[in-house]
Amino acid sequence: MSKSSNQTNWVFSTIGVILVAALLVFLNSIFSNSRAKIDATEHKIHTLSEGTKQILADLDDELGAYDSDDERSRLNLRLYATYDKDVMPPFLADYAEKVESKLLEFQSYSNDRIELEIIDPEPDSEEEVNANLNGVMPVPIDQNSSIYLGVSVGSLDKNVPIPFLNPQNSPLLEYDIARAISEATTTKKPTLGLMTSYEMSGGAPGSQPWYLRTQLEREYIVQEIPMSTAKIDSSIDALLIIHPAGIEDDGQFAIDQYLLGGGRVIAMLDPFSLYNRQAAARPQQIPGMPPPNEPVASTMGKLLDAWGVQFESVNVVADRRFINRRRPNPVFLGIPAKGISDETAATQQIDYIEMSFTGAFYGDGAPGLTKEVLVSSSEDAGTISPHVLFGGDQSTASAAFNNMQTSGKPLELVIQLQGTFKTAFPDGLPKDDATETDGDAAGEDEVEKSETASGSLKESQGTGTVILVSDTDMITDDNAAQLARLPGGQSLEFPPPNGNLAFISNLVSFLSGNTNLLEVRSRGNNARPFTEYTRLTQEAAKEQQKEYDELIAKRRTAERKYREIRSKQEQGEQVEVADLELVRNYQDERAKTGQRIVELRRELRKGIDSLEARWKWLNIALIPGLVILAAIGHLLYRKFATSAR
Helix, strand or coil: CCHHHHHHHHHHHHHHHHHHHHHHHHHHHHHCCCCCCCCCCCCCCCCCCHHHHHHHHCHHHHHHCCCECCECCCEEEEEEECCCCCCCCHHHHHHHHHHHHHHHHHHHCCCCCEEEEEECCCCCCHHHHHHHHCCCCCEECCCCCEECEEEEEEECCEEEEECCCCHHHHHHHHHHHHHHHHHHHCCCCCEEEEEECCCCCCCCCCCCCCHHHHHHHHHCEEEECCCCCCCCCCCCCEEEEECCCCCCHHHHHHHHHHHHCCCEEEEECECCCHHHHHHHHCCCCCCCCCCCCCCCCECCHHHHHHHCCEECCCCEEEECCCECCCCCCCCEEEEEHHHECCCCCCCCCCCEEEEECCCCEECCCCCCEEEEEEEECCCCEEEECHHHHCCCCHHHHHHHHHCCCCCCCCCEEEEEEEECCECCCCCCCCCCHHHHHCHHHCHHHHHHHHHHHHCCCCECCCCEEEEEECCCHHHCHHHHCEEEECHHHCEEEECCCCCHHHHHHHHHHHHHCCCCCHHHHHHHHCCCCCHHHHHHHHHHCHHHHHHHHHHHHHHHHHHHHHHHHHHHHHCCCCCCHHHHHHHHHHHHHHHHHHHHHHHHHHHHHHHHHHHHHHHHHHHHHHHHHHHHHHHHHHHHHHHHHHHHC
16 A cells, blocks of 8 residues: 555544544534433432422413413422522532522423522522512521522412522432422322321420421321221321320221221331330429320230231340441341332332331231231341340340341331221220210210211221331431421421331322322432542542631631620620720721631632532543544554554
8 A cells, every 4th residue: 555545544534533523522512401311320310200290290280270361370489599609608509500400300391380480589688588488598607697598389379488408408309399399289188197196296395396297297188086086087098007005996996997998007016115215214394293104015906916917016126137327236227128128119219217126017917918018127137125225234135136036037027918808896896884884974975986886897898908017216306307406497407317207108108199209209318429529529628628617716706705805894894905905806807707708718619610620521521532532543553554564
């Protein structure tokens, strides 16, 4: 081959490489802003769930009834975010952009039913007033600065705020927005019956409602049902029973008849309520008052017998393999995905739950019922007495764990029964002795019970469903939520330590038919953090952050000292010369410190932006760059191979 021919091939090959590179850059610039994407994550966490899409599709029905001839009714979705980079910390500014992107995605799926507004509520502005009126409140970042990062969802005469979107709770961002939209547009919530011996509504002065209770009230009309009731309204969509300690025949009969009449039941039992055990050990708020004598065990013997299952209500499960991440003790169970069924929508995406001092279920279910195990222990589990753990003798507890007998197969912790249920009261509700001996004194309640019992059902009308859970401590705030209480009754939410609340909420949604939020609720435990990126951003801002923290501490110390000196002056006390000097220079020093803090915020922002840019361009250029290098390498190989001939 001639020299001129080689040169021609070299020129054309080089031009080809350049054209391929230019084409890749051109295509990347075209599609970089496209909404089309491929989500390769395990649970598709960067794609709106089918439940969210259904909520958005339902907006046509929910809002369409209010359309006029010349205007469609729309949902007002407002993002209130501080965009002043001198005030907004860098990590919150980054998260605000993520929130805005997610809201735009909601809008794009809404069939033009969502009107999105991005609002910067600057201090003392009309926008700030509107933010507060719509339930989005300022969050202080230091003693002199506050920021906004919240959302309000408005529909007709209803407004649902998300006061603050915590970036640490990022995995639940889609769920929080979808739930707010559902709450703002749903005209009729399902009704959930709640039967419990716990005081979950925060009845004591200064106490807060349980977080689970608060969450349920956002999605359901929660109707409290006393355990002494003889009848449960059949219009209730689902019944949640939590720790029915001391329940008698009246309450069990009411549950029995509700179930047979087509109701659906979740019953959370407990062989040892650590919550009540700890409540009894706490010092009393009122001196001289005896400690509460709350029962630690709960079961429903007659109903369980009729359903063909038994409950371990004396001993508790200890598991040598599935141990809690936060409490490394065999009676504190940390159950991974291996122990959670993936056969039902309610549990498919739950990867980890925690249970403590839990019981176990045995038995195959009564004839006509099928049993499905939803949660189980490992094969290396058995039962021990809970009381050996509270005697103060560590050797006794260790011996109990070491000598614990295991059956070599998993213990059943949560089960579902479905099919045709038979009554636990074939003869109706047993008559109370007081009714027989003193009919006049029985009162209207006993008359109602008698009438209810006389026409009692003997078999379920259609397919019934019961879910049995062997622990109640798993839903207490201490075990299932991470909250910081803010002034005004608001709570700042942090990522939950486990999937407990999502698990129970999913079961309720599953039985009540309120399933749109079921899938997206489970996503909170599936996020995969960019740990290396987080480490690099922290490393990049290390020196500035150190100085920033020192300045904040210095300013707080100076403010405290200044207040102390001024207080002495006002009270006529002797003040030292050095203190007088501090008072005279206080305002100047405070201004200088404030200015340096603003400068450090800018430096922090600049450093993180620079790191982001490097990572962004590395990701954008990596594949095209590898293609170009491969092409050049191939070209050089061919050139030298041809020259060698």
